[in-house]
Amino acid sequence: MAELQLSAATGVLYNLDPMATTDVELMLGVKAGDEACFERLLAKYRTPLVSFLYRMVRNQATAEDLAQEAFLRVFRARKDYVPGAKFTTWLFRIATNLALNSLRDSRRHLRDLSVDQTDEDQGPGLDVIDPAAEIEETLVERERAKRIWDAVEALPEKQRVAVLLHKYQDLGYDEIARILGCSESALKSLLFRAYETLRVRLAPLAPDATGAGKGK
Amino acid sequence: MDCERIEAALLAVVDGRAAKQERERVEGHVAACGACARRMEEMQGVWSDLDSLRAVEPSPSFDARLRARMAEQPARPRFFEWMTGNMRLVAVVAALVAVAVWISLRPTIQRPAPSSAQAQQDFAVVKNLPVLENYDVVANFDVLSDLPGAEDTSTQPQSLE
């Protein structure tokens, strides 16, 4: 099983118990009715999934709702699970699809609203800031973060998914490509265009971008 | 000289996914080429800008709410699992037709005063139908069927602009 080695190789973002069995083994446990295996998958992917969805929809309640839906679908499909594709590919495919549908629905909803209502409701956005986030966040940083959020949000949706998976999830190009259903080279050019667009849009921010290091 | 190829490889160096060999090739070029060095710096700038899209922790009630939703799920009728997609459709349609016929015939037999038991029975039938109809949705693995295709520009249903 080449699959098992692959998933063992990555573990930076997820709180991996060193003794943990692989996702495939856990999922087979879920299939066999082992409650504890589902518990462990949940513990491992809850935060990455909610964060990914939060960055997609920019609303915590919606993100959590969608993450639950994704776990629910995994659980309901457990009997049909066949170890093949990586578990994360499957999970993030489900999540991506849910997020895109949710965004389309809320866009449709906003359009309908704007017909007979001035745009009082801007939809999910930065206005939803939970207390924890406000700690030590200066106005300048807030403004800066908002520009970055907006730049990412303005990307075509597939580029946006690609960037979010690429930047924040510990996934290889091959896996991201599989999540998006495209070839690896298509993914790379997708990412290239996306980062190029971001570079242009964020260019005015550049002067104080120094010293931030290499990211994660 | 082969700046174009270096440019294509820059991202994998910045994101840390490049293999050692590739990284060394890029770094070697960048050390000697001002234009590519600048490109790399810009790429690193964007990469670290993105650090400010913070992650969120799921709220404490996340698991409890998920459990509640898991408990809600309808029990699958056993025999249904043995059917293929078409047979399921036929079964659902047949069930609907049977109910329609039953409903349309019923009033002639028993009009005057529908007992509350009768009403409850009606309700039970109506309540169970969506379970059948939803089954294919629940069992559907191809969750990405409406993700935009490989060409992100042409197949996009709604443009973000």
Ligand SMILES: [Zn+2]
């Ligand atoms: Zn060069």
